[in-house]
Amino acid sequence: MMQETTIDRPIMPLRPTSFPRERPSRTADDLAGRPPKISVDHLNFYYGPKQALSDVTLMIPQHCVTALIGPSGCGKSTFLRCLNRMNDMIDNTRVEGEIILDGRSILGPKVDVVALRKRVGMVFQKSNPFPKSVFENVAYGPRVAGVRGKSVLYEIVEKSLVRAALWDEVKDRLNDSALQLSGGQQQRLCIARALATNPDVLLMDEPASALDPASTSRIEDLIFELRDRYTIVIVTHNMQQAARVSDQTAFFYQGELIEAGSTNELFTNPARKQTEDYITGRFG
């Protein structure tokens, strides 16, 4: 007997990985006209005696996707983790320079790191849902921030899951363990979880590097949709991905920011030789 299979959602076709891309990138003029959400000024970062970032200066415009690219160990993840002070958790680190978010410095001992992290959400390379239900995963951020009341939390959970394009798949299994979801669903759950604290900035550390192409494509679509609401900074090893999803690209090499500019320009007409060598695959 034939087994009847039901497909509850259309399968997303894979998109070509090269230019011209189907999701238009913001132009250089558009980027220049936007207010800076985050501005990083002469940032130095040290793990003990080892300098991981030297003199990085970068503007991150509002409601744009900024991609950080570069070979392994170039400092792009370290840079990302400076933006929500996750490096604080590592013993023996030191930071110099200035990072301004919405006109206010986020470095220094007086900053409330907990409040900062509520505004600057983060999604990690390996999806790391808590070993709890789907609902509890998304509700965790608001809960620790003091939100009480099942109906309020439910509303936040639904909204966040809808925004993360996961609601339709999990709305009937909110009480199931999050660890039962597929890898791609887990990563979108982590995005939903980050959105639940209502941040304005979303940091993504290689969010799709552990996913299959179809899930990767869904994440990339999602990033594009989130762009109008959030300022997104994404670290990626995959240059095509940077080209597909970002508006601005910053190329890091050996702890230095070699070049930053609008994605269209950086990928078609890089100003520096090192950048060109990297994006054409000559090293890295």
Place this chain on the structure above:
Amino acid sequence: MSQTAFETTAYSRRRARMSQAFSVLCLAATSLGVLVLILLIWEILWQGLPWLNARLLTSFPSMYPEKAGIAAALVSSLWLITLTALFSVPIGVGAAVYLEEYAQASRWRSLVQLNIANLAGVPSIVYGILGLGLFVRALALQRSILAGSLTLTLVVLPIVILAAQESLRAVPNSIRQASFALGATRWQTVWHQVLPAATPGIMTGVILAISRAMGEAAPLVAMGAAATFITFIPLSPIDEFSALPVQIYDWASRPQPEYHHVAAAAIVVLLTVLILLNATAVYVRYRYGKRIRW
């Protein structure tokens, strides 16, 4: 000269024989351990089972072996492990949480860590002498259950701390990072994420530590706390007490062979309780460990 590479040579045959010999040697070592254990248990059961009856469980020690029982000792031992658990779990888990989640890597922390590991190896009789000086005399707790369980707490605390640290370390860092990145404080992260995930491991460690406390005679003897002739059921933590291993030790060292049978019967009871505790530990690990898979 067409010799294939797969023919056996004198050398390869010797290597195969060596390999075989080694596996036989390992099997012999395993069998020896199991054999001794079976012999021990068989000997105990053979001696003790005929004497194991309801009277043994409900009577108090007596001058006449056929009237002697472990009622006081068994209840005392249950008192001891309950109080020991109550004292050692909060202190032990608290210390482990501090060392794993809060303390920064420093020379001081390594020093504390080293000392805890060393304390776990200190002979328990040493804790008995400490307990005698500190709890029995200085704090004037006399020879009470309280003094006994505080002393046993000292014995098992390093074990509990090490086991709890091990379980906390097994919680992947990505969970802590996810929690911090969502704006949780360190306390919220530990309380809502890390501790629940580490609980099965901590519980297993605690139960094994409690089993050890239950089997300890030396510290209780050294502090002179556990009496061997108690003819009442201890009802509060400040009562005098006995303990199963101490009672067994006393009976086993008497000249009358009948007492050896009573001791063997008491050992059967002690072993039963210990096996139950260990089975609980295995069950907890299995039952709760299954739900969490990273």
